[in-house]
Amino acid sequence: MAKLKFEKQNDFFQQVYQVVRLIPKGKVTSYGAIAKYLGSAKSSRVVGYAMNNSHAQTPPVPAHRVVNRNGMLTGKHFFADEKEMQRLLETEGVKVKKDKVLNFSICFWDPMLHLQIE
DNA sequence: CGATTGACGTACG
C-alpha cells in the first residue's frame, strides 16, 4: 500500500506514468481505472494516448501492465514484438491467453483501492 | 481555431 500525493496538477501524462509505475509486479490495471483514479473517469482514451508516449519516459513505464477493461492486451501492437507484452506479463506471473489476461479479476490492481491521495 | 485521431468504455440492436 503506497500513498501518493500529487502536489499540483502535474501533466496528466505524468500522473498516468506515475500510477502505472506503481502497479505491483504480477498485477495489471485498466486505462479506465487509472483515468478514474486521476479524477477523469471519462478520460480513459487520454490515458491510452498518454501510454502512447510512455516509451519516451524515464524511467520506462511498465505499459504491459495496463490493459483495457476486458483484460485484453490492446497495447501489444505498440511493443517491438506483439508477443513481448504477453511474455513480460507471464514473466511476472500473469497468465495470458489469446491476448487476454486470465484471472483478470484476480490480477486486477485498482489504484483506487490501493493508492490514497492525501 | 476547427477537424481528426485514439493503447477506452458504455450503450444498443
Next chain:
DNA sequence: TCGTACGCCAATC
C-alpha cells in the same frame, strides 16, 4: 456473444 455507434478529452494536424 458480437459488431457498431457514440461520448469523452487531450494532442496533433
